[in-house]
Amino acid sequence: MAFTRRDFLRRGTLFVAMGLTAPTFLTRTVEAMPEFGSSAAANSRKMLVVVQLGGGNDGLNTVVPFGDDAYYQVRPTLGVPRADVLRLTDTIGLHPSLAKLKDRHDAGQLAIVQGVGYPNPNRSHFRSMEIWQTAIPDKVASNGWIGHYLDAQCCGEGAPGVLPAANIGGQAPLALWNEHVLVPSIGSLSTFQFRTEDGEAPDPATSQLETFRRIYAQQTSERVYDEFVRKVGVDAVNTSETLKRVARSYQTTVQYPRNGFGQGLQTIAQIISGDLGSRVFYISTGGFDTHANQARTHANLLTNVSDGLHAFMLDIERLGKLDEVMVMCFSEFGRRVRENGSGGTDHGTAAPVLLLGGQVQRGLHGQQPSLADLDSGDLKYNVDFRAIYAGLVKDWLGGDPSKVVDPSITPLSLIRTASVAPTGLDPIASQGTSRRDLIGGLLARAIA
Numbered sequence: 001m002a003f004t005r006r007d008f009l010r011r012g013t014l015f016v017a018m019g020l021t022a023p024t025f026l027t028r029t030v031e032a033m034p035e036f037g038s039s040a041a042a043n044s045r046k047m048l049v050v051v052q053l054g055g056g057n058d059g060l061n062t063v064v065p066f067g068d069d070a071y072y073q074v075r076p077t078l079g080v081p082r083a084d085v086l087r088l089t090d091t092i093g094l095h096p097s098l099a100k101l102k103d104r105h106d107a108g109q110l111a112i113v114q115g116v117g118y119p120n121p122n123r124s125h126f127r128s129m130e131i132w133q134t135a136i137p138d139k140v141a142s143n144g145w146i147g148h149y150l151d152a153q154c155c156g157e158g159a160p161g162v163l164p165a166a167n168i169g170g171q172a173p174l175a176l177w178n179e180h181v182l183v184p185s186i187g188s189l190s191t192f193q194f195r196t197e198d199g200e201a202p203d204p205a206t207s208q209l210e211t212f213r214r215i216y217a218q219q220t221s222e223r224v225y226d227e228f229v230r231k232v233g234v235d236a237v238n239t240s241e242t243l244k245r246v247a248r249s250y251q252t253t254v255q256y257p258r259n260g261f262g263q264g265l266q267t268i269a270q271i272i273s274g275d276l277g278s279r280v281f282y283i284s285t286g287g288f289d290t291h292a293n294q295a296r297t298h299a300n301l302l303t304n305v306s307d308g309l310h311a312f313m314l315d316i317e318r319l320g321k322l323d324e325v326m327v328m329c330f331s332e333f334g335r336r337v338r339e340n341g342s343g344g345t346d347h348g349t350a351a352p353v354l355l356l357g358g359q360v361q362r363g364l365h366g367q368q369p370s371l372a373d374l375d376s377g378d379l380k381y382n383v384d385f386r387a388i389y390a391g392l393v394k395d396w397l398g399g400d401p402s403k404v405v406d407p408s409i410t411p412l413s414l415i416r417t418a419s420v421a422p423t424g425l426d427p428i429a430s431q432g433t434s435r436r437d438l439i440g441g442l443l444a445r446a447i448a
Helices: 006-009 026-032 069-074 096-108 125-134 145-153 208-216 224-249 260-273 294-318 385-396
Strands: 045-055 112-117 165-168 280-285 325-330 349-359 364-365
Touching: 045 294, 096 112, 096 260, 096 294, 096 349, 112 385, 125 208, 145 280, 165 260, 224 260, 224 280, 260 280, 260 294
Parallel strands: 045 280, 045 325, 112 364, 165 280
Antiparallel strands: 112 349, 325 349
């Protein structure tokens, strides 16, 4: 069956991977989509991998205050036995399921920020995650903190290269929503492909890819929708093929866990191996809402996180990029201090944030919240999560933190070699390559 221009428009032709379609807002704003330009600005190849632990990770059983007797008094059945804690200091240690992350700590590659939260904490999964993803605690926002970074640093002359950011998994999170930069959601590189709105993928018989190229590659249209389809569609085709080439060339001896989180991290390593100028990756893993029977469930969840991140770091080391990659693990809130009657814990507030990488300032940062000074049974935060974001944007990604968080927030420095030069262009983009030859794909801002 031959496909015509009318077929593409009628079917709402777009996009890449997983059958999702374009947000309608882009038909109104396609003219604002900047081209990748050229610049003599210094290049920064630093990459940030954001790991979302969905459900509310129990921070007290992740970073364990085993030196405080009060911990065992409020958690008579869930408290991690002192003998099992992987000790970081004489009073603080890691859950035994995090053995491989403890090895990373001992190698100088793990930092833990204790007592992270925000004013007037919210215990709703939806609202608290929204706050963490937008970095705006006091009002509802339409774009995310990473999205603000992408808008400020990764378009026009500040564009870093082929694939500025990617979400691994399903629909992109609010954190990635932005105004100008297209961000793909990728299940795996092998399934990342051009699709129409009804989910059809091309095959040799229909030759939709070639039809699309023939119709739109050289066309200049005065109609905004046609121009939108042309720009984004060609980007989608090219990005799909680029990532498939990366997948074919990637080889590793590292054994990743055979679960969704492990395979998603391997997908990130594959993209990194292709040197596509990426700056930010986002990946989520869930199950941390442990209201009942927590002990075994939480141990298994932490094992998956530890083993997956360890494999990822081994792969990054193999690629020679240990000093170019930083991982940040967060959850929307911690758990209540006291265990409940169902062998679990309920929604709480402050919790630790973990950072992993070759250039991180190893060890504990901030203060472990006091178990004797609680806020209605919850931990009091002492580090605003926005200070972590600001520090990573400023010292790691080379951006302007005031574009991402409230300018009154003081960045928390967690990088050994702070600060890096301002973000510039990837060498590929600096040669004047047009946007059509570069990024494309699914949009982070997926709205109805």
